[in-house]
Amino acid sequence: MWRILTLVKDRVVLRIVKRVALAHFTLNLAAHRAWRRLRGERPFRLAGDCGRCGACCEVPSIRASRLAWYFPTARALFLAWQRRVNGFELVSVDRRTRVFTFRCTHYDPATRSCDSYDSRPGMCRDYPRLQVWSAAPAFLPGCGYRAVAGNADALIRELAVRKLDPEREAQLRRDLHLD
Numbered sequence: 001m002w003r004i005l006t007l008v009k010d011r012v013v014l015r016i017v018k019r020v021a022l023a024h025f026t027l028n029l030a031a032h033r034a035w036r037r038l039r040g041e042r043p044f045r046l047a048g049d050c051g052r053c054g055a056c057c058e059v060p061s062i063r064a065s066r067l068a069w070y071f072p073t074a075r076a077l078f079l080a081w082q083r084r085v086n087g088f089e090l091v092s093v094d095r096r097t098r099v100f101t102f103r104c105t106h107y108d109p110a111t112r113s114c115d116s117y118d119s120r121p122g123m124c125r126d127y128p129r130l131q132v133w134s135a136a137p138a139f140l141p142g143c144g145y146r147a148v149a150g151n152a153d154a155l156i157r158e159l160a161v162r163k164l165d166p167e168r169e170a171q172l173r174r175d176l177h178l179d
């Protein structure tokens with residue numbers, strides 16, 4: 001997620017708590033992705049750039065773990081953490097996908113900036129990278145990033161050999177994330 005200025009509205013204690021949570025998040029994520037690589041999974045390549053639209057700060061969303069979803073106490077703790085530590089106020093819940101959507105109290109829609117950029121949570125730092133680990137990467141509307149297949153060049157050459165009609169080729173390039 002992007003910034004305009006380096007801002008540090010969070011107070012010292014909160015910043016320390018968030019720093020510890022960030023270390024935990026980062027280690028977990030690194031271990032999880034290393035495990036996926038060991039299993040032979042390869043992420044897409046991240047291409048493009050941040051257009052500073054602020055969309056990723058407008059509706060931060062988190063998919064709840066099974067623990068937080070099925071156990072009321074765990075869910076209450078999870079939501080309290082989001083509210084008290086990350087400044088995320090719950091807006092809606094998607095029961096089908098277990099996704100909680102929030103409003104971030106650190107986000108200023110007028111300036112499209114974060115008032116606590118230095119202490120933003122790990123998930124804010126990881127967007128849009130998490131999408132390249134998805135089987136079907138989907139970026140927010142207007143996001144300047146895109147996912148490109150690791151073997152895009154070889155596939156583009158392969159398509160060229162087959163001399164498909166231009167519409168079909170363009171569709172395949174989109175579907176296979178070649179551009």
Ligand code: SF4
Binds near residue numbers: 001057058105115116
């Ligand atoms: S904490 Fe900052 S970076 Fe994260 S969603 Fe809120 S405004 Fe965006």
Ligand code: SF4
Binds near residue numbers: 049055
């Ligand atoms: S949605 Fe994408 S382009 Fe917009 S601010 Fe976030 S990372 Fe940048």
